[in-house]
Amino acid sequence: MSILELALANLTSPMVLCFVLGIGAGLAKSDLDVPDAIAKGLALFLMLSIGLQGGWKLAEAGASVAIAFDLGVAVLVSFLMPLPAYAYLRYAGRLDRENAAAIAAHYGSISVVTFAIGTQFISQRNLPFEGHIVAMVALMETPAIITGLLLARSARNAARDEDADRDHLLREVLFNGSVLLLVGGFIIGWIGGAPGKAAVAPFFLDPFRGALCLFLLDMGLVVARRSRGFADLKPPLILYGIGMPLLGGTLGAVLGTGLGLSLGGTTLFAVLCASASYIAVPAAMRLALPRANPSLYVGLSLGITFPFNVVIGIPAYFALAEALR
Amino acid sequence: MSILELALANLTSPMVLCFVLGIGAGLAKSDLDVPDAIAKGLALFLMLSIGLQGGWKLAEAGASVAIAFDLGVAVLVSFLMPLPAYAYLRYAGRLDRENAAAIAAHYGSISVVTFAIGTQFISQRNLPFEGHIVAMVALMETPAIITGLLLARSARNAARDEDADRDHLLREVLFNGSVLLLVGGFIIGWIGGAPGKAAVAPFFLDPFRGALCLFLLDMGLVVARRSRGFADLKPPLILYGIGMPLLGGTLGAVLGTGLGLSLGGTTLFAVLCASASYIAVPAAMRLALPRANPSLYVGLSLGITFPFNVVIGIPAYFALAEALR
């Protein structure tokens, strides 16, 4: 299958079509609306479910030193990825330090929803993937925030109640909800193994793709409704929003192949490297770098990179991973 | 089976019993309460699911010119049904032009929930129905709003910011959430076909009836809690609330049989003709005809016609459709 055929097949999946429906409804200014509580409930469900699925896979496969090494690589990638991003944004994008650092942090981190769509892309092709990739999802969420803050360094506002805020930020970064759900679900799945899986699969496993459809419908609405704010994005930034995931995805595919991951695992690692955060990192940046412009960082990660990855990126990283074997 | 037996069988289904439970709890002033967000989430789910189910059926059966003709008939019915309703309400009901037009518009449109209960009634009897009936659901939602506005014509308040409001209304009518979900789901189901269905059936298909139960519990609560407002309904209006669905149901059964629809399809078309809107049309009327009394139009469609259709109407239209074959 060529990349084009893969992309087309991807485009007819209910998940991607629901995202497109949401975008269309949003652009048409429809009154269609997913209540906040439902969107948040779906997000909880998806993250806990992803964690559990990873844990069940690991319980089947068993833990090992090789796995710990893979996880270390993933953390390192998340720490370092903001560096080239920052360099580009400062010099080609002509952004100030704070905005460049804030955006760069988003791309070192990951998007759980992009990952979820990736897993469905993989399982539609009946390919297996390693359970510990899910542990990577959790581990790659936050290191880039630290890199971002170091890059922005003293740019923070001195007048504010810094110590209390730093505490608050640290707690937000370490114990943020999505990390806890992913890690918690992973451990619960691992401990519970097959009997645990049998007990809760009708809730957490079987309806997963359908729930993802509803969540993506909402994502589409959000992307379309925020699109006015994306107008601030100039061409070099738009180029960044597409080029950076391609760079990340290529790096991920190469590293994944080098680490000896399966085809599915390599694709998903590439998806992680290519994706950018739009939930955890914006929250942290809003607190730590209040002067950075959210239209830029949310605009890029949610408005450009997320749709690009969903529609074109995932099949492309898969094709690349296949070519590299 | 006689109508009575059918009605009794219908009454023991969990869906109808949950509706009755909700009414009972509401009348007893229980604190039982379905959070708004949950009710709205269930509505999204039901409409998207109905759309998908129709699309999957059409993907199996294939599209044709006959189908396009059926759809045209459905649209025409929705346009014309308000006319006899308006005539009755003006002369027998002694209502002013604005109130009569507002109520008439509700009965040209349809109720998605009544339709959903109808599909369960049909599938409990293992009868098939045509997928494009779902396209009718979407197409019949809005034409009657236009007829209603034409009937009320210059009755609108001149002082308000008319142009902006008309735009707003047009958008609300054309891109209203339930129409987009039905049409969107239909197309997503059609494109995705069997593989799409396999992917999301555990979320959108299998739990459908159970979700309908929970939604009907809430509907029962709403009907009971609004019942004080229904006290404004005088006998000629109550008569209308029962007579109009009977007229619509009969018309639908005759037309459906004439168009050569299956027994299931004919019944469902009759259900559509018999049902009255209580979500999309009230929203449009509140904006376009603010002087019309919502207790009247919501009272009739939600307080009289909806329960009548759920408990008695659906089995009756089925019996009629069977007799007409």
Added chain:
Amino acid sequence: MSILELALANLTSPMVLCFVLGIGAGLAKSDLDVPDAIAKGLALFLMLSIGLQGGWKLAEAGASVAIAFDLGVAVLVSFLMPLPAYAYLRYAGRLDRENAAAIAAHYGSISVVTFAIGTQFISQRNLPFEGHIVAMVALMETPAIITGLLLARSARNAARDEDADRDHLLREVLFNGSVLLLVGGFIIGWIGGAPGKAAVAPFFLDPFRGALCLFLLDMGLVVARRSRGFADLKPPLILYGIGMPLLGGTLGAVLGTGLGLSLGGTTLFAVLCASASYIAVPAAMRLALPRANPSLYVGLSLGITFPFNVVIGIPAYFALAEALR
């Protein structure tokens, strides 16, 4: 299996682990948060589902006089259990009349969630239980409220609009949402029998345990976040929070065995006797005994007794019920 082995097995179930995850996240002050509407929606789902499951079991087994006798015993236990509790709290706990009565009422009543975890513990061991135990859940919710109010007697504030408030309270007690859902679901399940079950099982039965996981995650968060308020609890009260469920559980196991209930049924009856309300009764007490301190009664029932029962109590009552056969 020893109690310890049972407790350990219980601790590895996804339900209990999700509760632990919630407690951990709450203590770590994570931003993890289950939206109110979702928590409430899950509660509705669980209660309706428990009711339905009981009704389906009864429809299979058939009703009898013996069942009515069992139910009578359950009501009596709920009426009388507050008496020893009150005596202890007044004399050993040194509480005033109002606080002692309020707490005592909570322990005569039951916790639906503890019961739900009990049913999963039982069905994991492939043990059957009697359907009418679910009727006991509904019947045991409220009698203790009356005993509590009698114990507190004239302690209410005379200045308030007493009559209207008493009406309000009565309605709240008789038609409270969880009782209506349990009783309503029970009757709907009973009437609908096997065909009703087939129609809605994919929504109400199969996902039950998974939904319970998500609900318990939220419960854990709540317990941890309220834990600061629990600091008011002095040692004699903490002792009560553990001793009272042990007393209730023992009584329930003995009575259940005496009534000839199955092993599963006996365990669940013990769980009911051991558990304490933290939803229905606090609401009633807040209205009827506004001077009683909610930190005490919610602290004990939610902060001490609930976790104790979930982690240790349920396996212990099961072991006792087995030993008594």
Added chain:
Amino acid sequence: MTEGPSTHRRRKVEIIVEQTLAPSVLRLIDGCGAKGYTVFPTSGGRGNTGGRGPIPVSRVFDTVMIVAVCEAQVADRILAKAPAVVGVGVGVVWVSDVDVLRAEHF
């Protein structure tokens, strides 16, 4: 003090109570002769009886704010009777001046 076109001086009473008590407060307001009121949800707060965030399992302790705009005498009557309801449990009451359009509504 600037006055908009044809406005009328009224008093705005604002009461924050646990939602269990809300029905009693609304009865009290009705009984004092107010022509209307609005209820607002809160996301929690802190007061004499400690902090109260939203506690999902049991919404009993959640608070609401009840706002009633009414004539000064009605406000006085509400203030006089309010302590009997909000005095026992949790609750605060304050009142301020507003100028209303369409005086017949208040």
Added chain:
Amino acid sequence: MTEGPSTHRRRKVEIIVEQTLAPSVLRLIDGCGAKGYTVFPTSGGRGNTGGRGPIPVSRVFDTVMIVAVCEAQVADRILAKAPAVVGVGVGVVWVSDVDVLRAEHF
């Protein structure tokens, strides 16, 4: 009257309407020159046109409160035009004095 450090007198307009009308009201407020507004959800209320609790199936009749703090002339303009929008249907309007920080925002 105590004034905080460097505050500026403004008017606070508060409008309660059914949410269907909210877009018209917001256009009106913008058109009168207000620099900002905030919309608040309500949990229902009671007024001349009867009680309106939340009705889950059809949120059409739910009300919101729109608050705009602005200069006195802007407030007067809003009050003058408001009856055209809130006069037909459901709705109440009132206004009061506030002292704002950062006057350039209002």
Added chain:
Amino acid sequence: MTEGPSTHRRRKVEIIVEQTLAPSVLRLIDGCGAKGYTVFPTSGGRGNTGGRGPIPVSRVFDTVMIVAVCEAQVADRILAKAPAVVGVGVGVVWVSDVDVLRAEHF
């Protein structure tokens, strides 16, 4: 100015900020000596930094309103310190007079 029975003059401070900043604002209010506050959800609004409706995926930019009724000196202290917190990001602050029941609560 009509005064209800035994009320006491206080100041009501109202602050609208993004919810990420809410904890800092609450610490500030506590630190200035206010005895209580209430937090209200908003459904969005518009201001100098543009419109902000509810954005379901990331609630970061949602705003809340924090209301604290307190003595005039406490209000002055809050107003003096508020710009440090709300000055950088999004936010508005205003204050007005209210008469409270049960003065010891404020």
